[in-house]
Amino acid sequence: MRFRFGNRAQIPLWEKILLGVIPFLFAALLYNHFATQRLIENPRDKVLPSVSKMYHSMSEFVMKTDRHSGKQQFFEDLKASVISLIAGISVAFVLALFIGITAGSYPLINALVMPIITVFSAIPPAAIVPVLFMIADPGYELSILFIFMALFFVLVKDIVNQIHKIPRNLNTLLFTKGASELELGRENLYMILPGILQSLKINLPLVWFALLYGETLGAQNGLGTRIFILKRFSANDIIFPYILVITLIAVTVFYGIEFIIRKRYAWYNGDEK
Amino acid sequence: MSSDTFLIKVRNLDVIYGEKIVLKSINLNIRQGEIVCFVGPSGAGKSTLLRHILGEEHPRIGSVYVNRQKVKGPNRDMGFIPQSYSLFPNHTALGNVAQGLYLDRCSFGKNLMYDFLKLFKIKTPFIKAIEAEALACLEKVQMQEHAYKFPHQLSGGQQQRVAIASALSMKPSVLLMDEAFSALDPETKMSIRENLLELKRTNNLTIIFVTHDLDGDVPALSTRLIAVTRHYNGGDHTGAKIAFDSPHPLANEDLSLSERIASPQTVAWIARVKHECFDPNYKQDEQAFTLEHPDALPQTHIVLEETII
Amino acid sequence: MNKFLISILSMAAAATLFASECELTLTTSAYVNWNAVNASKKAGLYDAIEKENNCRLKIVYYPDYLQSLNYFSTGSADAVTVTNLDQMTALASRPSVSVVLQDYSNGNDGLISRHGKSVKELKGQDIWMVTKSISEQLWVKIAQKEGMDPYRDVTIKHMDLDSNLRAAYDAGKINNIVTWNPALEYLVQQTDSHKTLASSADFPGLIVDMIVMGKNVADFDKKAALLRACWDRTAEVVHAGRGKDYNAFMTAIADDMGSSLGEAKTMLNGAKIFTPTEETDFYAHELPELQKDTYKLAADNEFLAESVSYDLNGVKGGDKATPQSVFFEIH
Numbered sequence: 001m002r003f004r005f006g007n008r009a010q011i012p013l014w015e016k017i018l019l020g021v022i023p024f025l026f027a028a029l030l031y032n033h034f035a036t037q038r039l040i041e042n043p044r045d046k047v048l049p050s051v052s053k054m055y056h057s058m059s060e061f062v063m064k065t066d067r068h069s070g071k072q073q074f075f076e077d078l079k080a081s082v083i084s085l086i087a088g089i090s091v092a093f094v095l096a097l098f099i100g101i102t103a104g105s106y107p108l109i110n111a112l113v114m115p116i117i118t119v120f121s122a123i124p125p126a127a128i129v130p131v132l133f134m135i136a137d138p139g140y141e142l143s144i145l146f147i148f149m150a151l152f153f154v155l156v157k158d159i160v161n162q163i164h165k166i167p168r169n170l171n172t173l174l175f176t177k178g179a180s181e182l183e184l185g186r187e188n189l190y191m192i193l194p195g196i197l198q199s200l201k202i203n204l205p206l207v208w209f210a211l212l213y214g215e216t217l218g219a220q221n222g223l224g225t226r227i228f229i230l231k232r233f234s235a236n237d238i239i240f241p242y243i244l245v246i247t248l249i250a251v252t253v254f255y256g257i258e259f260i261i262r263k264r265y266a267w268y269n270g271d272e273k
Numbered sequence: 274m275s276s277d278t279f280l281i282k283v284r285n286l287d288v289i290y291g292e293k294i295v296l297k298s299i300n301l302n303i304r305q306g307e308i309v310c311f312v313g314p315s316g317a318g319k320s321t322l323l324r325h326i327l328g329e330e331h332p333r334i335g336s337v338y339v340n341r342q343k344v345k346g347p348n349r350d351m352g353f354i355p356q357s358y359s360l361f362p363n364h365t366a367l368g369n370v371a372q373g374l375y376l377d378r379c380s381f382g383k384n385l386m387y388d389f390l391k392l393f394k395i396k397t398p399f400i401k402a403i404e405a406e407a408l409a410c411l412e413k414v415q416m417q418e419h420a421y422k423f424p425h426q427l428s429g430g431q432q433q434r435v436a437i438a439s440a441l442s443m444k445p446s447v448l449l450m451d452e453a454f455s456a457l458d459p460e461t462k463m464s465i466r467e468n469l470l471e472l473k474r475t476n477n478l479t480i481i482f483v484t485h486d487l488d489g490d491v492p493a494l495s496t497r498l499i500a501v502t503r504h505y506n507g508g509d510h511t512g513a514k515i516a517f518d519s520p521h522p523l524a525n526e527d528l529s530l531s532e533r534i535a536s537p538q539t540v541a542w543i544a545r546v547k548h549e550c551f552d553p554n555y556k557q558d559e560q561a562f563t564l565e566h567p568d569a570l571p572q573t574h575i576v577l578e579e580t581i582i
Numbered sequence: 583m584n585k586f587l588i589s590i591l592s593m594a595a596a597a598t599l600f601a602s603e604c605e606l607t608l609t610t611s612a613y614v615n616w617n618a619v620n621a622s623k624k625a626g627l628y629d630a631i632e633k634e635n636n637c638r639l640k641i642v643y644y645p646d647y648l649q650s651l652n653y654f655s656t657g658s659a660d661a662v663t664v665t666n667l668d669q670m671t672a673l674a675s676r677p678s679v680s681v682v683l684q685d686y687s688n689g690n691d692g693l694i695s696r697h698g699k700s701v702k703e704l705k706g707q708d709i710w711m712v713t714k715s716i717s718e719q720l721w722v723k724i725a726q727k728e729g730m731d732p733y734r735d736v737t738i739k740h741m742d743l744d745s746n747l748r749a750a751y752d753a754g755k756i757n758n759i760v761t762w763n764p765a766l767e768y769l770v771q772q773t774d775s776h777k778t779l780a781s782s783a784d785f786p787g788l789i790v791d792m793i794v795m796g797k798n799v800a801d802f803d804k805k806a807a808l809l810r811a812c813w814d815r816t817a818e819v820v821h822a823g824r825g826k827d828y829n830a831f832m833t834a835i836a837d838d839m840g841s842s843l844g845e846a847k848t849m850l851n852g853a854k855i856f857t858p859t860e861e862t863d864f865y866a867h868e869l870p871e872l873q874k875d876t877y878k879l880a881a882d883n884e885f886l887a888e889s890v891s892y893d894l895n896g897v898k899g900g901d902k903a904t905p906q907s908v909f910f911e912i913h
Contacts, residue, residue: 177376216743217742
């Protein structure tokens with residue numbers, strides 16, 4: 001008998017797709033309903049533009065070149081945001097791995113760094129913008145710093161937590177295999193790497209938020225910068241497609257990480273015999 | 274006989290967790306080549322004693338010596354097979370065995386380099402040699418065909434076999450097992466015991482294991498049985514002690530496993546042990562053999578002499 | 583945020599007391615003459631007017647200007663305090679009518695520089711501002727007056743919030759900014775070496791602050807009359823410059839802006855608040871030309887997300903600004 005419910009339930013692919021599409025359909029219908037209603041009341045309404053209006057505005061916007069630089073604004077924005085994302089995520093991930101692994105593996109370092117990390121992680125970056133201006137220049141630097149701050153502390157705490165959850169037997173085993181204290185950190189790294197990727201995947205929404213906020217602090221190009229400039233005009237016919245682009249990047253990164261975990265770390269989700 | 278021939282020595286070991294006294298005045302001598310099993314009621318402190326010998330926990334009172342060295346922590350001279358998490362989930366069976374070889378032979382930097390090479394599946398002669406050696410270790414426990422499977426793809430018995438191969442690849446002087454086979458079915462247990470006995474014969478390995486299996490592991494594998502039981506003084510638990518230390522009646526006979534288990538002498542011994550160990554009201558009768566091992570030490574505080582150490 | 587909460591709470595409390603059917607929602611933000619509306623309300627200057635007009639004025643205050651504009655655009659508020667430029671650009675999505683001209687900026691917007699001694703010296707440097715706003719409008723005017731190209735001779739850099747502009751300037755990361763009060767006043771007072779190189783005082787009547795109402799608001803005339811009367815009362819008190827009401831008002835506005843009484847006075851002086859005669863004169867003689875000019879500037883420099891049409895059908899030369907007068911209308 002096949003289980004229809006419960007966390008081991010096997011659902012055929014077509015049912016999965018159908019179930020997945022229903023909420024989107026519902027959201028689209030709801031949007032269309034309210035958009036139409038608003039447009040009847042006020043044909044100039046920009047709060048909920050119609051889909052065709054969004055399509056036309058966006059395709060026009062994508063083709064348009066900036067009158068001063070002569071470049072296509074949309075691609076400049078996309079490029080800037082992607083660079084900030086890659087830089088911010090990689091710096092946060094690599095540094096968090098380094099600090100997290102050492103703090104998780106060596107109690108002395110843990111005692112040194114964890115209190116300050118715990119305190120700093122509680123500070124919302126947006127609340128200390130004047131201080132951040134002193135650390136980084138407005139523009140790319142601040143966007144990257146924001147992404148870094150959003151991600152770094154969460155990851156460090158999670159890495160330390162995951163290392164502490166490694167069964168003690170495995171630590172003992174390592175020493176009986178002749179591992180040094182230094183090797184302990186290295187082996188711990190390999191054991192938790194997929195877990196940290198998983199954690200990164202789950203914490204990605206923090207990154208999108210940080211990217212948008214960071215870009216308001218003086219980035220001249222960027223998806224977030226454009227959204228906030230256009231917000232002045234309530235130009236949702238371009239803002240919504242921009243959000244769609246961000247969503248697409250988000251979904252790609254999300255499934256990209258999932259793909260890496262599945263391919264490279266098959267043992268992590270190891271279920272199948 | 275000089276006391277220097279003892280491979281493992283435990284002297285006046287007290288283990289106290291907070292207010293709770295777990296072990297009290299443990300004294301123990303174990304020779305090379307012995308297969309010692311720790312038995313006793315659950316929670317008495319068998320595993321604690323084992324983990325102190327292993328060095329996973331450090332005694333505040335008393336000391337443990339292996340190879341005349343004070344034990345400072347788990348090290349490469351000891352093989353360890355726990356009941357659970359005996360393998361690294363991120364390595365294949367082969368990887369688990371090879372892991373120890375790399376750690377033992379390479380510096381941290383070299384290991385990083387080999388990790389990098391392995392990432393791109395580049396095989397240097399050194400990597401090939403290590404893998405061949407690991408495969409040979411797996412062959413000894415009949416696991417060569419599962420070499421490239423991850424632990425989650427192996428059954429419990431297969432996992433413990435790999436754990437044995439992994440521990441023995443290091444050629445340790447002592448093998449410590451903490452209820453390593455409790456969760457396995459009788460047939461698997463039997464074949465793993467055969468494996469161990471074979472390895473013991475060829476390497477003169479010393480094995481210490483904790484078990485509940487008085488009818489299987491003890492009569493089949495052990496040469497010596499140590500019962501750790503709780504000790505009460507007027508209702509207060511004053512820490513577990515070694516209740517008795519008994520040689521296997523057929524310790525020096527060359528018999529098959531099933532013969533050892535089925536022998537009337539073994540059966541009588543086990544029956545006696547069960548009473549002694551688990552029935553405090555039992556009064557010693559006219560059994561034909563002694564429970565006193567020749568190497569047994571008094572389970573009270575003994576004065577340490579330099580010569581003993 | 584606290585102020586916002588308090589205003590919301592006091593609204594809720596007043597709502598239970600008044601229980602009048604007519605309620606006008608005005609959304610405002612942090613700017614001295616818009617704080618003036620807030621402060622008048624708090625000082626109780628509007629109590630009698632509200633009773634007389636049998637209509638309650640509800641103020642939704644945002645520290646951030648754009649938030650208040652968006653709040654109005656979505657249709658959540660009946661009226662909003664806005665500049666003449668932003669009515670054409672930011673509010674383009676909701677047909678609106680300006681019902682009160684409050685003042686024109688007379689030094690409340692300006693260009694401040696850390697090192698520069700004159701506007702010409704800024705050639706080749708970065709100038710930071712909230713782009714597509716009155717700041718950019720002002721900069722274009724300043725540059726044109728100095729005979730510079732506003733976009734080629736300097737690099738215009740965008741920062742989203744004026745509070746961040748101020749923070750970045752404070753941190754020493756940016757050197758030239760175009761911003762408005764209270765930030766301007768705050769930065770000038772930091773040190774003597776920071777100079778206001780140019781300000782809206784050089785362009786009287788360029789940046790007009792006003793209260794606009796959505797065209798689709800129910801009871802439009804009644805509510806417009808309420809706004810008219812309320813602002814007239816505030817203007818009257820400010821122009822009187824003394825008395826019990828004035829003192830209560832000044833205390834409230836200083837409190838509202840988080841500044842001292844002296845600073846509040848300076849900032850109030852930074853805007854030329856119209857007397858009723860001046861207001862009538864201004865819309866009759868200067869507004870038509872100003873709006874044409876402003877529209878052209880906005881269109882030339884892509885301030886408008888898309889073109890909007892407008893007309894000045896309400897402007898009838900010489901009329902006294904009656905409560906119902908319509909100055910300027912966005913279609």
